[in-house]
């Protein structure tokens with residue numbers, strides 16, 4: 001009986017060492033997968049998460065929007081994207097995305113020329129409608145609805 005026990009002891013040690021090697025290799029593999037996989041997951045998930053966050057924003061209240069002088073624009077964030085509220089000389093309002101439809105630079109209002117201008121490649125847009133007028137932008141700027149409510153300007157998805 002004691003011989004059996006003695007004969008089995010080296011086998012048990014070998015099994016234990018083998019198990020520990022496999023467990024260590026598994027833990028190392030899991031750590032490596034986490035180190036590599038998490039950044040890949042974040043890279044792939046970020047656009048989806050951003051789109052979800054962007055879609056969750058339905059309107060933005062601009063507390064001081066009415067203070068925007070005529071023939072000027074107030075830049076603001078609609079969700080995570082830049083946008084602009086334009087107060088026209090006739091007193092009307094327009095709210096547009098400021099994300100250029102060419103390559104995504106931030107466009108701004110040019111009061112001297114009364115156009116929206118993208119400094120990256122010279123894209124031009126109509127400040128009343130967001131229609132692309134010149135340069136490389138292939139599409140109009142996205143337009144938002146504007147209403148005045150309780151002395152504040154409320155911009156919402158069109």
Ligand code: FES
Nearest residue numbers: 100102118121123
């Ligand atoms: S990114 Fe605006 S014109 Fe190219």
